[in-house]
Amino acid sequence: MATTTAADKRAQAKAEYDAFLAACPSRRLLDRISDKWVTLILCALGGAHPQGPGHTEPGTEHGPRPMRYSELSRQLAGVSQKMLTQTLRALERDGLVTRTVTPTVPVTVTYELTGLGLSLQQVVRGVKGWAESHMDDVLAHRATYDADA
Amino acid sequence: MATTTAADKRAQAKAEYDAFLAACPSRRLLDRISDKWVTLILCALGGAHPQGPGHTEPGTEHGPRPMRYSELSRQLAGVSQKMLTQTLRALERDGLVTRTVTPTVPVTVTYELTGLGLSLQQVVRGVKGWAESHMDDVLAHRATYDADA
DNA sequence: CAGGATCCCGCTAGATACTG
């Protein structure tokens, strides 16, 4: 296939999976990662500034860092043990986080982003950021919408 | 307040809402937009290349465009009427899409992204794209994970 | 065509209690 260019390959890669199709595996993957807890866990594990810009102020910057179960539980206010464990397991299975057990007494378990998890974190961080920075706009629109009703 | 710099204002804006807090409104907003159907609807309304790169091939590029209810229903394979209508209403209420009724016979209804919706579309497009482009990696990890179990 | 209204099932999130 002498006609296969880089552009062709990119087109193929894009066409291979299509979340618009109900039967496509990527549809279910999209459903999994489109989740409040997934977003928050990934963001927590990613630290404050995951892909910090050019210059880094020591002390203000901490990229991806391992976190313990209890740490996560504390940072994700209101998450139930069940959801936290369940979501972490799913993320581990999908290769987004690693789970490390240190046989101390009592046992110490840490979770950390993988490279794959980091790549997703970069994008879901945007979702969380959007929610926080556009909250006022949304609230304003809701007010006028509800008023007209 | 002579000490209020641009950086301070940004810090304040970021601190105003925090999705890590259970009681924060942004937590619920995050839950709303972390949704399969929200992502797919916004992507559909955003067209193929929302923020196309430098040069644009005429004919291959079509940015945000209004779509009819039935068009959306067709493109989002497998979506139920209930979920489609319900999600569209929520998006309209939050000011992410506009709903336009043209009194033809039968009636024609079109949905279109607002500026706010467009800004969210840019980020959720990344989520959808991630799912499609990393599907193979995830499947591979699942296989090894399930094998070890 | 673009929904509204209902019914109803599934299953999932959350609370609680227990364990290595």
Next chain:
DNA sequence: CAGTATCTAGCGGGATCCTG
């Protein structure tokens, strides 16, 4: 500390029928 196990209430979400 870091979970597992169990139970249940609630609702997400699909199917179905109907309408302007």
